[in-house]
């Protein structure tokens with residue numbers, strides 16, 4: 001019987017975990033350990049980094065893993081690159097469960113930037129009220145633009161915030177367009193900064209920005225080495241059955 005390692009931390013990984021559990025499949029769900037109380041999963045869970053490529057290859061061997069599924073966030077580029085390399089070393093098949101990037105619709109006012117440093121540079125200028133939706137890990141980068149009034153939405157209450165003017169909303173969603181319109185109106189949001197995550201989980205703020213005619217600074221995805229990519233749980237289950 002196959003034994004799957006599911007690299008998770010996303011809505012898509014959670015949906016896959018439910019399908020695997022329903023089918024009684026042997027699988028382990030892996031979290032990086034970034035949030036205080038990760039969502040419970042219907043599969044055995046392990047938490048924390050593996051220790052780079054070698055650590056992951058060793059984990060695969062020690063736990064008799066036969067297949068790896070990378071269902072991490074599109075911006076978790078280090079984990080994804082490590083998974084590609086470690087699966088080669090351990091000689092097990094890897095598939096990535098991906099989601100298409102968001103693309104602008106009529107009425108959207110998006111400015112694209114290639115990465116976080118470019119987003120920071122684009123914020124140079126006079127004070128604005130900015131909904132900075134990039135997650136806790138990247139807040140420090142934006143300390144280089146301390147003049148703005150930031151709205152931050154985070155999964156956990158942060159111990160410290162490296163931005164002098166920030167309102168913090170602690171929530172892990174799900175978010176609705178109506179809720180995000182209300183949030184952005186209440187905070188007088190003039191600009192949204194977003195990673196191009198794709199998927200449904202974080203989409204509401206972009207629809208809210210369009211509704212309110214608010215511009216969006218959209219950070220493009222990091223690029224990755226080539227890998228086998230699948231876009232649905234059904235495709236993934238089929239791959240598992242045939243590889």
Ligand code: NAP
Nearest residue numbers: 008009030031032049050051052072073075076077078079
């Ligand atoms: P990253 O920069 O690619 O990963 C940094 C290190 O964290 C990896 O080298 C690995 O450590 C460990 N790691 C990452 N994902 C892991 C997992 N699922 N299981 C075990 N170890 C993991 O990743 P990140 O951007 O910090 O994201 C961390 C996690 O949060 C990911 O699982 C991702 O799915 C989730 N997430 C990220 C974002 C985002 O915007 N980046 C948004 C939502 C959710 P070792 O090298 O020691 O193995």
